[in-house]
Amino acid sequence: MSLNNNWIDRAMEEIEKFRDYIKEKGLRNTPEREIIIEEIFSTHDHFDVDELFLRMRNKKKIVSKASIYRTIPLLVESGLIKEVFFEDGHLHYEHIYGHKHHCHLRCMCCGRNLEFSDDEIEKIQKQIGKKYGFVITSHRFELLGYCPQCAQRQGVQKAYRPSGKVRGKSAKSN
Amino acid sequence: MSLNNNWIDRAMEEIEKFRDYIKEKGLRNTPEREIIIEEIFSTHDHFDVDELFLRMRNKKKIVSKASIYRTIPLLVESGLIKEVFFEDGHLHYEHIYGHKHHCHLRCMCCGRNLEFSDDEIEKIQKQIGKKYGFVITSHRFELLGYCPQCAQRQGVQKAYRPSGKVRGKSAKSN
DNA sequence: ATTATTATTGAGACTCATTTTCAATGGTAT
């Protein structure tokens, strides 16, 4: 009944969903894939491949990056996770199975990332879809700005970098 | 007074704005930079670096990609263009100077890309900002789905690719 | 105009996230 157990139950539920997907697609489930899912759902955090790989390595759950890269598309297709767009030039993901849809509010300065929901957005989506005859399947709504803390010590006026890419910042070992 | 002349006038206006920006930043204007701006504003199309480079090359306006990559941040900073997020794994841009803010409605199947404006979005932005104490400077709102044409011949159910990246699709010469 | 200063340019090397190749391994079904 502990918090810890909740996480485990949670991951189990996701793994079950994944097994179904794998089966109906005629693919094969593997320990590597289950380890990956387990780790992803062991926290609520958004993640990128490198972070995930390191988290796993720290726990001695070694799976090659290639397999991580190969598993992620399956998780997206099966509706367990989805892409989240940050401004640092590579993809991030978050789990969505069992989460309600939400949008993000991000600080351009410190990277702080809040989630919020707003029903208006859904209405607008429906409305615009009708107007243009599109079948809309999803949306991305992100608010960018400065968090309370960063808003104060302003004047930091960072120069624009494509996608926020900053060279030599990712000192993550491989 | 021809349409053609309008484009030229248009580019002139942008170039003027750029010259100001360059000057106040203590940088130098160059023929290369003006050629790039001229080409960008010669159509209303969204573009990526490669497309721009090829468009220019076709018109014998040769500027290195390095210079294009170096000029784009200046154009973004000066408020002439901004990033647009597509699903093909690299950055696209659009001009905004003289355009009103708009969001995008994109077909996941054929890539068709419509623009629309909605005042509600602005209200929500303000509202959420207040709620969380953020100073919001911008937003991204994109609707993803299928255009009328593609919605019909459905079942195309494409497999997910990170950022929609498809290897071996960019047969653009370098 | 000359000269000094320093930003800019093009080529090509480089980085890094992601993809692909390939040989070895291992499920699954008959």
Added chain:
DNA sequence: ATACCATTGAAAATGAGTCTCAATAATAAT
């Protein structure tokens, strides 16, 4: 057992974007 073929890890490949460097050119100072 045997055949079939999806999956894996390691390493090579890819490609958008960045950086280095020597040559050039815009601007400022004389």
